[in-house]
Amino acid sequence: MKKPPQRLCIYPKDIVRITGKSERFSRDLIQRIRLKLGKEEHHFITIEEFCNYVGLQEEKVKELIRD
Numbered sequence: 001m002k003k004p005p006q007r008l009c010i011y012p013k014d015i016v017r018i019t020g021k022s023e024r025f026s027r028d029l030i031q032r033i034r035l036k037l038g039k040e041e042h043h044f045i046t047i048e049e050f051c052n053y054v055g056l057q058e059e060k061v062k063e064l065i066r067d
Helices: 012-019 023-037 047-054 058-065
Strands: none
Touching: 012 023, 012 058, 023 047, 047 058
């Protein structure tokens, strides 16, 4: 049986599901992560980068955002 493909990127809706905060908060958080990492506006944020920034375990986050 094939494993479903895993995403690399995290989106505001995922952060809403993880934190329970608003979508606006989630967009702002992604923007703050981009600025800290020196990424441009069109660059994506990976799940790993998100986890490192907020201090959560990557495996637990992946469980919560599984589609």
